[in-house]
Amino acid sequence: MQTETGKSKATAPAPESGEEQSSHRPLKIAMISLHGLIRGRDPELGRDADTGGQIKYVLELARAVAAHPKVAEVELLTRQIIDPAVGPDYAQLEEPIAENAKIVRIPFGPKRYLRKESLWPYVEMFIDQTLAHFRRHGLPDVIHAHYADAGLAGAQLSRLLRIPFVFTGHSLGRVKQQRLSMGKSSPETLEKKYKFTARIEAEEIALETASMVVTSTNQEVVQQYELYDHYVPSRMEIIPPGVDLSAFTPPTADWTCDPKLRAELARFLREPDRPMILTLARPDERKNLEMLVRVYGESKELQEKANLVMLLGTRDDLRQLPRAQQSIINNILYLIDRYDLYGSIAYPKQHAPQDVPELYRLAAALRGVFVNPALTEPFGLTLLEAGATGLPIVATNDGGPRDIIANCRNGLLIDPLNKDDIEHALLRVLTDPEEWQEWSANGIAGTREYYSWETHA
Structure with a gap:
């Protein structure tokens, strides 16, 4: 894992000038969420430990941001998975999810599905492949990464391309490590299972690089991000996540359950x-x-x-x-x-x-x-x-x-x-x-x- 220079083997496309990246032009936003099973139609929430609330969050966020008048396009970058065990949906290279928003699946690492703790050796490959994608389809104006693995990739891309970087941790390695260490498992067992060293290092790099860190709660800032060496209070923005509640209506007087x-x-x-x-x-x-x-x-x-x-x-x-x-x-x-x-x-x-x-x-x-x-x-x-x-x-x-x-x-x-x-x-x-x-x-x-x-x- 590279921690200082952020250099990648691929040649980065030259970033646009400040005049070309005019604040008056609608923005192109690249969101990155690498692990789990992401698809636009009927996401398989709960299928495994990596396909939960974060998947629903990034999909709904991509749709909501794409609908903003100051946004031209949102690409949600994730991993292409070619694995009959999870089905063909995750092999599709692109999938529209809303007007001006789509999932882009970047091939990196083995074709089969991997849990998030097994993705760390392949993050550099994702960076190289994403640089090639940007060369073909144009640079984004903002990179917004979700969770530690995407945070590492987004930080490296931001450094290479001099593009503003936003980070949302969702959950943090140091916090999970502290909580689980109170249980019966040894530190060695926890490290082998959860790869805390790689995760925490990635979070530090993301925090060091980010122009803004999006958090959900004040407690998340004070009691969780404060544990990190690269915690900078002025970069923290508390923005409660939105939720699509249209399906979650209360029962009416004449309602009957399925x-x-x-x-x-x-x-x-x-x-x-x-x-x-x-x-x-x-x-x-x-x-x-x-x-x-x-x-x-x-x-x-x-x-x-x-x-x-x-x-x-x-x-x-x-x-x-x-x-x-x-x-x-x-x-x-x-x-x-x-x-x-x-x-x-x-x-x-x-x-x-x-x-x-x-x-x-x-x-x-x-x-x-x-x-x-x-x-x-x-x-x-x-x-x-x-x-x-x-x-x-x-x-x-x-x-x-x-x-x-x-x-x-x-x-x-x-x-x-x-x-x-x-x-x-x-x-x-x-x-x-x-x-x-x-x-x-x-x-x-x-x-x-x-x-x-x-x-x-």
């Missing part, structure tokens, strides 16, 4: 019409899902008042998931058996994108609660989706949830490591009808007031 979704849940639940404790998260150690099952399993009062419904991504065969995800799901299945939660907990294997807003509406109609017990949460997209449908939220006292609940006043914060705290917050939402109604109404209004894409762009 019968297929009801039938799927009824396979698991003895009393499917009881209130619902709902969580949506991919099986990732940071999501703290086993703690939630323990809290529910050890609380007779919670079991009496509500079912627990967990959407843990999608899977066909558990054995085909990455080992870390297999381990978490197996641990959850063990806890279900240990606490004998059969009939009170649902964990469907599959769901379609259109099922998600329906599930939020069903939970709201049943006067339930949405819970996010993650150890760290930079933003919390699902919290906004749940709030927009009128479902009160209980969320970790960290990052995005702090700001969301402060702005929207639609739920409670919890210590994700404290079982009693989680239990008491869930019971409070489930047992106080006046507060439930107030939080529901506040979420419907607040999410739309504070988190629009128009404001973010």
Whole structure:
């Protein structure tokens, strides 16, 4: 990894002059997001640990920025993947996603799908290929990179081309390293699995180079970016992400849930019409899902008042998931058996994108609660989706949830490591009808007031 000169083997195209890069001309913006599975139609959110909220964020951001009158074009640069295991969509070199916005898939590294920790040796190849792409199709006016891997690439391209560089970290290596080091895994095991050395070095380079660093919350600035040597407070901009909430409407008086979704849940639940404790998260150690099952399993009062419904991504065969995800799901299945939660907990294997807003509406109609017990949460997209449908939220006292609940006043914060705290917050939402109604109404209004894409762009 190159850390000082930022030189690349390819010859860089000569940058345009300041006169040619006129501020009066609509901008061409290159966004970079390298890992996960990115496609414009029905993104496969939750398919694996790398295909989550960041994928949805960059797609919606690209569309929103492209619609701005001062923007001529947005290219979302990602990795071309030619792998029958993930399907043909990710091999397509270009894919329009909106007027003036498209995905451009750059071939680099092996053709097969790789998890993000395996991409580090190939970032320099992406830089070379992207320089060739810019030579063919013209330079952008701004480079905006997302996450550490793209941050490293964007910083190097910015240095080579003298183009302004914007960085959004999404989550940070130092923070994750600190949290996971409190667990049972050794530093050597964590380094082997998560490649923290490469990730943190890339984040330092991105922070050193960036003209602006986009953050979601004040806590993210003060408690997370401040851990870095190249943290510069004046470059930090707190811009709450926008969210497309058009699909996340509250249930109306004559609303009825999709019968297929009801039938799927009824396979698991003895009393499917009881209130619902709902969580949506991919099986990732940071999501703290086993703690939630323990809290529910050890609380007779919670079991009496509500079912627990967990959407843990999608899977066909558990054995085909990455080992870390297999381990978490197996641990959850063990806890279900240990606490004998059969009939009170649902964990469907599959769901379609259109099922998600329906599930939020069903939970709201049943006067339930949405819970996010993650150890760290930079933003919390699902919290906004749940709030927009009128479902009160209980969320970790960290990052995005702090700001969301402060702005929207639609739920409670919890210590994700404290079982009693989680239990008491869930019971409070489930047992106080006046507060439930107030939080529901506040979420419907607040999410739309504070988190629009128009404001973010």
